[in-house]
Amino acid sequence: MTKTTTATAPLLGIRALNRATLARQLLLTRSPLSAKAAVEHLVGLQAQNVKPPYHALAARLDGFMPEELSALMADRAVVRIVTLRSTIHTHTADDCLTLRPLVQPARDRELHGFRKRLTGVDLDRLAALARELVEAEPRTMAQLRAALSVEWPDADPQALSVAARCKLPLVQVTPRGLWGRSGQVALTTAEHWLGRPAGPAPTPDALVLRYLAAFGPASVKDMQTWAGLTRLRAAFERLRPRLVTFRDPAGVELFDLPDAPRPDPDTPAPPRFLPELDNLLLSHADRARVVPPEYWGRTWAVNQAYRSLLVDGFVAGVWKPENDGLVVEPFHELTRSQRDEVVAEGQRMLATLHPGASDAVRFGTVVPR
Structure with a gap:
């Protein structure tokens, strides 16, 4: 053009x-979609930590309960794997098996940065050995580094494990990722975990x-x-x-898309509590559509990402859990009506994710620039 x-x-x-x-x-009005359908529609949920996908769906779906996503993960209908932007996402099994091949060029670029630390390492042999190891039983990255270092004792151990992650579609096995459970990160291949081969990558x-x-x-x-x-x-x-x-x-x-929704700019946008690193905040080169320019960088501190609060559709503060309730730290003064709506939304989220716990929503001081 x-x-x-x-x-x-x-x-x-x-x-x-x-x-x-x-x-x-699905943030303007809550959707009746199932958790699986929502994960598919959104092309995955950012999932560096365990809880963000649950918070992301609680903000988006009508009637969502965390046990729904947890059951999908336990049944291997959704999985945790490094895909978009070289970060961990929760994807449906079908997307896991097709999107991971699509982003292989990005994994190859990541691996290229470690080549000097992998001198003398046959990467195809490394991939075959790593596959054999993790398909025999899920391995932590420490276990994988130790096993690969036996074969290549002069190579950098971290580089060996990065190479395995880049060469293979490694998923995090449960109980990691389940709601109310804990577990260290243990890895196997997507094909082994899901019991079927990778599908063809979607066309661009x-x-x-x-x-x-x-x-x-x-x-x-x-x-x-x-x-x-x-x-x-x-x-x-x-x-x-x-x-x-x-x-x-x-x-x-x-x-x-010609028929995609483009609501009137004056359509009301209720408050929403987003998890750290929500895809809404990471998926455009120009984030002004969600983050006012005066608040750029306010949801980060060094390498720490904060949970974001949307008011009138835009980032307007951060929030954190505290004593079974939550604390809101706005970036500017909110009107009485906005504060009431934020409290109601916070209480709804707490009831969804922590039923029976405190529903206290407290406002901290306004956080000026």
């Missing part, structure tokens, strides 16, 4: 982008359509940020006749 054509595309302001994205993310075109359904309207760069992949413009261009285009306030071209 020429610059002239892009300049005449309909403009979507920040609030319009916000409401459209919230609708796709198919993934573009799924991304737009869950995160659109979006630019090419937005999707590349979400996926951790490059060179996706060709897929957007092939799909252009099937898509509609807009421009954001900066003039960036945005693509979207």
Whole structure:
């Protein structure tokens, strides 16, 4: 598309982008979808820690109970695996077996950074040996490093385990990830855990359509940020006749599905309590549609990610659990009506995830820049 054509595309302001994205993310109104259907629609949930996927679905689904997702994990209908952006996600079994091959180029780039620490290591042999080890029984990364170091004693142990993770689709086995349970990270291959081979990777075109359904309207760069992949413009261009285009306030071209929801910018957006590293906050190159520029960086401190609070659809503070209740630390003064809505939403979340516990929602001091 020429610059002239892009300049005449309909403009979507920040609030319009916000409401459209919230609708796709099931955050504008709660969805009746099942947990499995929601995980599939959202193309996975960020899952560096155990609890965030549960908090993510509690914010999005009507009637969600944490035991539903936990049962899916116990039944191996969903799994925890490194995929998008080189981070751990909770995916359906089908997506695990197809998305992991799709993001292999990103795993190869990650592995390239360790090549100097793997001098003399036959990576194909390493992958075969690591597969044999983890399919014999699930192994922790420490156990895997120790076993591989026997074969390559002069190689860097951490690099050996990273190579195994990059070369193989390793999933975290239960009880890790189950609600109310604990367990160290132990790994086996996705094929072994799920009892079937990996499927063919989806075409980039198919993934573009799924991304737009869950995160659109979006630019090419937005999707590349979400996926951790490059060179996706060709897929957007092939799909252009099937898509509609807009421009954001900066003039960036945005693509979207013709029939996807794009609510009125004035549609009410109730408060939502999001877990740390929720995909809503990580899946666009320009996050202004969710994070006001004056609050950029406020949900992070060094390597620590905080849980985010949405008010009127935008990040407006952080929250943390405390004594079976929770504490809200807003970034600006909230109106009495907003505070009442935040309290009601916090109490609903506590009742969902911790029934019978305290429903106390306390406001901390406003956290200025």
